[in-house]
Amino acid sequence: MASDPQNRPWILLADPDPQTAETLAQCIQSWNYGLEVIHDGIQSFKRLLASDAPAIAILNHDLPSMGGLEIIAEVKRRSRPHSPWLMLMGNAPDEETITLATVAGVDDFVLKPVSETDLLVRLRTAERVQQLYREMQEQTHALHFRATHDPLTGLFNRESTMRQLFQETDRTQRMRTPLCLMLLDLDDFSRINQRYGYSTGDAVLKELAQRLRRYMRSYDVLGRCGNDDFLIGLPGCVADDAVALGQRIQQSVLAKPCHIHRDVIPVTVSIGIASSRGRLPLVVLREAEEALTQARLAGKNTVRFYDPA
Numbered sequence: 001m002a003s004d005p006q007n008r009p010w011i012l013l014a015d016p017d018p019q020t021a022e023t024l025a026q027c028i029q030s031w032n033y034g035l036e037v038i039h040d041g042i043q044s045f046k047r048l049l050a051s052d053a054p055a056i057a058i059l060n061h062d063l064p065s066m067g068g069l070e071i072i073a074e075v076k077r078r079s080r081p082h083s084p085w086l087m088l089m090g091n092a093p094d095e096e097t098i099t100l101a102t103v104a105g106v107d108d109f110v111l112k113p114v115s116e117t118d119l120l121v122r123l124r125t126a127e128r129v130q131q132l133y134r135e136m137q138e139q140t141h142a143l144h145f146r147a148t149h150d151p152l153t154g155l156f157n158r159e160s161t162m163r164q165l166f167q168e169t170d171r172t173q174r175m176r177t178p179l180c181l182m183l184l185d186l187d188d189f190s191r192i193n194q195r196y197g198y199s200t201g202d203a204v205l206k207e208l209a210q211r212l213r214r215y216m217r218s219y220d221v222l223g224r225c226g227n228d229d230f231l232i233g234l235p236g237c238v239a240d241d242a243v244a245l246g247q248r249i250q251q252s253v254l255a256k257p258c259h260i261h262r263d264v265i266p267v268t269v270s271i272g273i274a275s276s277r278g279r280l281p282l283v284v285l286r287e288a289e290e291a292l293t294q295a296r297l298a299g300k301n302t303v304r305f306y307d308p309a
Contacts, residue, residue, distance in 0.1 A: 009055035009127055010034040014044040014071075015089070016064055024058075027116050033123065041066030048075050053084055056126045058110055061090030069097075069104055076105035082133060085126040089114070150224040152202055153209035158231075161223025165233045165281040168221060172235075172278050179276035180242035182232040183288040184212075184249070187268045187300040189228040196263055203260045204267060211253045231285070239275055239305055246271040246303040268301035275306070 011033050015021040021037050028035050036054060038044045041063035048057055048071065059068030072086045088101055089110040101109070107129075108122055148160040156164065165181070172179045186192075186208065193201040205228065212230060216222050221233030234242055250269065257266040272292025274284045287306040295304040 008033050009130055010036065011123070012036050012038065012044065012047060012054040012057040012059075012084070014038045014041070014057065014063055014068065015060045016040075016062065024114060024119070027119065028123070031120060031123070040064055041068070041071055045071045045074060048084055048086075049078065055130050056085045056087070056123065058087045058089050061088055069100060069106070072101075072106050073104035082137065085130055087122065087126070153206055153224050155209050155213070155230070156221070156223030158223065158225040161221060161225055161231050161233075162281055162285075164221040164223075165231075168233050168235050169276060169278060169281055172276055176278075177236055178238045179278075180234045180237045180239065181274050181276065181281070181284050181288045182234060182242060182246060183225075183272045183285070183292045184230040184232070184269045185226075185271075185292055185296070186228040187270055187296075192265060196260070196265065200260050200263060200265070204258050204265060207258045207260070208253075208267065208269075212249070215249065215253050231288075239273070242273045242275075243303055243305050246273060250301060250303065270295040270300050271303045273303065273305045 011028055013021055013024055013028065013035060015024065015037075016039050018039065021039065025035055025037055034054075036047070038047060042065045044057070044059060044063065045066055047053060059071055061068045063071070068088050068090070072088060075083050075086060085107050086105070087108045087110050088106045089112065090097075091112050093101065093109065108126065110119060110122060148157060149155065150157045155161075168179055171177070186204070189201065189204075192204060205224075209224065209230070212222060212232075216232065219235060221231075221235075223231050225231040234245065237245065249271070254267050254269060257264050259265075270292055272288045272290065272295055274287035274291055276284050291304040291306040295302040298304065
C-alpha cells in the first residue's frame with residue numbers, strides 16, 4: 001500500500017551531476033517523498049536556511065560554490081530550534097573526513113555508488129528521527145504552556161503575568177514611559193455559580209477572557225490571577241487613558257450578556273487601576289486591589305483609580 005506523500009517529509013537533493021540527480025530523484029519520488037533538486041552549493045545552503053526548509057537533505061560532498069560538508073557545518077552552526085536531517089553523499093570517507101564530518105554535525109552518510117535499498121533504509125530512519133523530534137517538541141511546548149497559562153481561559157497564569165509585569169516595569173524604568181495595572185473582578189460571580197452551576201461559571205470566565213483578548217492591544221499583558229480576577233498591564237497608558245479604557249471595557253466588552261447553553265447571563269465587572277511609575281509590580285498591584293475594593297464599595301460595575309488620599 002503506497003503512503004500518502006502529504007504525510008512524508010520533503011527532501012532536498014543537492015548533486016552537481018544532472019544525470020545522477022535524475023536517477024536518485026526517480027527512486028526518491030517512487031517512495032512517495034516530496035523532492036527538490038538543486039545543483040549548486042550556495043543555493044542549497046540558502047534553501048536549508050529558509051523557514052520552510054525541507055526536513056531531510058542529501059548533499060553531495062563536491063557541490064560547486066560550496067561543498068556539502070561546509071553547508072552542513074554552517075547550517076548546524078546557525079542557532080535554530082531544529083535543523084534538517086543532513087546527509088553527506090560521497091565516496092567512502094577516510095578517517096580525516098569522518099572526523100571533520102563529526103565536528104560539522106553530519107547526521108548520516110550516503111556512499112557512492114548509491115544503493116537504492118541502503119538509501120531507502122536511511123531515509124526511513126531519518127523520517128522516524130524527525131517525527132520523534134516533532135513529537136518531543138510538541139510535548140515540550142504543551143508542558144511549557146501548562147506551566148505558564150491558566151488551563152481554563154488560556155491566559156497567562158498569575159506567576160507568568162507577574163513575570164511579564166516585572167519585565168514591563170524594567171522597560172518603564174529605562175525608558176521613563178507610563179505603565180498602569182488594571183484589576184478586573186466579576187461582580188457577584190459566586191451567585192452565577194450558585195444559580196447556574198460551576199460549569200456555566202467556567203464558561204462565563206472563558207467567554208470574558210476571549211472578549212478581553214480581542215479587545216487588548218498585542219503588547220498588553222493579560223492574565224487570570226484569581227478565581228474571577230483578571231490582571232492587565234497597560235504599557236504606555238497614563239491614568240486618564242487607563243480609566244477611559246476601563247470604562248470602554250464595561251461599555252463594549254460587556255455590552256452583550258453571555259449566552260451559555262440556553263441561559264442568558266448579564267455580566268458586569270468592577271475595576272481597580274493603579275499607576276506603576278517604575279515601582280515594584282507587587283506594590284502597584286496592592287494599590288490596584290485597594291482601588292478595586294473602592295469600586296466594589298461604590299456599587300460595583302465601577303472603575304476606580306488608586307488615590308492615596
